[in-house]
Amino acid sequence: MDIQKxxxxxxxxxxxxxxxxxxxxxxxxxxxxxxxxxxxxTELISGGVAPWTCGCNRDYxxxxxxxxxxxxxxxxxxxxxxxxxxxxxxxxRGALDNKAYMTEAEFDGILEELHTNEVELRDGYGxxxxxxxxxxxAEEFYTLSNNAARTETAEQAAEMDDKIIAAWxxxxxxxxxxxxTDFEQKMHRLIAEISSFLGEPEPMEIERxxxxxxxxxxxxxxxxxxxxxxxxxxYLTCPDGxxxxxxxxxxEDGHYVYFKTIKRxxxxxxxxxxxxxxxxxxxxxLLMEADMNYRPIRKNRxxxxxxxxxxxxxVYPFWKDQAIAEIEVQSEDAxxxxxxxxxxxxxxxxxxxxxNKFLARID
Numbered sequence: 001m002d003i004q005k006x007x008x009x010x011x012x013x014x015x016x017x018x019x020x021x022x023x024x025x026x027x028x029x030x031x032x033x034x035x036x037x038x039x040x041x042t043e044l045i046s047g048g049v050a051p052w053t054c055g056c057n058r059d060y061x062x063x064x065x066x067x068x069x070x071x072x073x074x075x076x077x078x079x080x081x082x083x084x085x086x087x088x089x090x091x092x093r094g095a096l097d098n099k100a101y102m103t104e105a106e107f108d109g110i111l112e113e114l115h116t117n118e119v120e121l122r123d124g125y126g127x128x129x130x131x132x133x134x135x136x137x138a139e140e141f142y143t144l145s146n147n148a149a150r151t152e153t154a155e156q157a158a159e160m161d162d163k164i165i166a167a168w169x170x171x172x173x174x175x176x177x178x179x180x181t182d183f184e185q186k187m188h189r190l191i192a193e194i195s196s197f198l199g200e201p202e203p204m205e206i207e208r209x210x211x212x213x214x215x216x217x218x219x220x221x222x223x224x225x226x227x228x229x230x231x232x233x234x235y236l237t238c239p240d241g242x243x244x245x246x247x248x249x250x251x252e253d254g255h256y257v258y259f260k261t262i263k264r265x266x267x268x269x270x271x272x273x274x275x276x277x278x279x280x281x282x283x284x285x286l287l288m289e290a291d292m293n294y295r296p297i298r299k300n301r302x303x304x305x306x307x308x309x310x311x312x313x314x315v316y317p318f319w320k321d322q323a324i325a326e327i328e329v330q331s332e333d334a335x336x337x338x339x340x341x342x343x344x345x346x347x348x349x350x351x352x353x354x355x356n357k358f359l360a361r362i363d
Contacts, residue, residue, distance in 0.1 A: 003079050003087045004198060005072075007094035007125045008190075009168065011133025011161025012152045013142050015183060016092060019131060022187045023090055023194065030200055033084040037075050039092040040068045051101075058106045065098045065110060088198070094128065095121040100163035119255040126277075127173040127197045129190060132308065133161040137179030162225070169310075170227030170303045172250065172259075173197060178308040192330065199274070206332060209354060210325045213343040215302070215313060225305045228252065231314075233297040235357060236289045244357060247278065247286045258283035294360040306339045313342075316359065324354060 008016055008023070020036060027034050044050065044064055054060040072091065079087045096118075099107050111117055134141040135157035142154045152160060168174050175193045177186055220226045232249040244263040249256050258278040278286070290296075302313040314324045322345065327336055338344055348354040 002085065003076070003089065004127075005076070005089045005091065005125045006194065006197070007091045007128040007168075008131065009093050009097055009128060009164060010131030010177075011135065011164060012157040013134045014131035014161070015134070015186060016131055018183075019187060019190055020090065020092060022191060023088075026191045027088050027194070027198075030086075030195075032086045032088040033079075033082060035075055035079060035087065035089045037071055037089065037091045040064050040071065041093065041097075043067075057102065058109065061098055061102050061106060062110050062113065065095055066114065068093075068095050068098070069114070069116075091125065094125055094168075096128075096167045097164060099167040100160060117253070117255040119251040119253075119257060122168065122171050123250070123257045125171070127175070127194070128168050128171050129193055130165055130168065130174070130176045131186070131190065132176060132178045133157045134179065136161055138183070141183070165305050166224045169225055169305050170229055170252075174303070174305075174310055176305060176308040176310065180308075189330075196330070206330065206334075207326055207328050208336065208347065208349045209351075210338075211345040211348045211354060212313070212323050212325045213345060214319065214321050214323055215315070216341060217302075217315065219341055220302045220304065220313070223304070227303045229301045229303060230256075231297075231299050231301050233299075233356060233360070234287060235291045235294040235360060236286060237291045247283055249283065256280075260286065293362055294357065295362055297356050297360045304339075307337050309337065311338075311342075324348070 008019055010016055016039075024034050024036075041064060044060075044067065049060065049063060051057045051060040054063065072089075072095075075089055079089060098110075099118075102110070107118075111121075134143075135154040139154060142157065165176065177190050177193065179186065181189065221228060229250060230252055234247050236245040236247065238245045242264055244261075246261050246263075248259045248261065250259065251257055258280060260276050260278055260282075262274045264272045298317060300315045302315065304311040304313060309327060312326045314326070316323070325338075325342060325344070329336070352358050
């Protein structure tokens with residue numbers, strides 16, 4: 001049984017309701033049993049439980065995130081009982097959406113009360129797809145009429161859109177679907193991104209890599225749309241010389257999640273990539289299969305959202321004047337726009353000496 005969990009999120013009036021219908025049709029046709037975890041905020045507010053009816057915003061947010069977590073557990077438990085080969089659980093907003101509506105102190109307090117952490121809440125989903133509000137780029141279509149729980153003006157909606165993007169920044173598979181096309185094409189782009197994540201027809205990854213000047217880390221860490229992630233990557237022995245197998249510890253502040261990844265090159269920029277989540281015990285067991293010709297790679301990854309693009313900037317402890325910036329794109333000729341504070345030296349896509357495995361090699 002293959003159970004995949006994704007989040008569809010976005011600013012107010014971004015097209016989520018329509019998107020869920022498109023997802024149902026597209027992926028049922030592909031053979032998935034599609035389950036939908038409804039938006040918790042709409043349920044609560046429509047039922048009379050809201051920030052303005054509870055004692056305070058924190059009281060409401062605790063109710064909402066607790067209900068969100070419990071609903072997700074129930075859907076996952078139910079999925080495991082179903083006689084289906086492929087199950088797609090679609091979350092209409094996820095647990096990290098709540099962070100956008102709280103202060104840091106409120107959010108930290110709720111995490112402590114629920115005995116959880118941000119890494120577990122954020123990275124517990126396989127992928128997150130953010131639909132940009134119509135208030136950013138399609139203002140004439142912004143409306144309050146199709147959701148009784150929506151109260152934001154267009155300006156407030158745009159601001160909230162930015163906060164939600166910031167809340168999810170740091171997730172290993174986060175994609176932003178903007179309003180650069182008409183709405184139907186926006187939906188087609190969403191379906192294409194989800195299909196790519198699920199590996200329909202195969203899990204093709206188009207990744208471009210750039211050598212950049214060593215970035216201003218203090219600047220990056222001050223940005224609300226940037227998140228520092230600690231990574232330890234270990235390569236495993238692999239009898240097939242055409243594949244790369246690695247395990248990865250990923251997280252922050254002492255909280256980590258674990259993954260196993262198999263990659264196979266198709267061309268200079270295209271690769272087939274298969275990834276699975278591991279328990280800590282499975283991760284530690286696989287470390288016994290480490291390829292002794294390679295040292296573990298340690299790096300800080302700065303996940304940065306900029307103009308609806310998702311950059312991953314890898315800073316290595318052995319480089320003091322340069323770093324690597326990566327971005328996954330839908331096509332090989334996609335236009336990439338870097339922020340002014342990132343100085344690109346040159347593109348190094350396909351150059352072996354800038355690949356992690358080459359950097360890990362023991363001479």
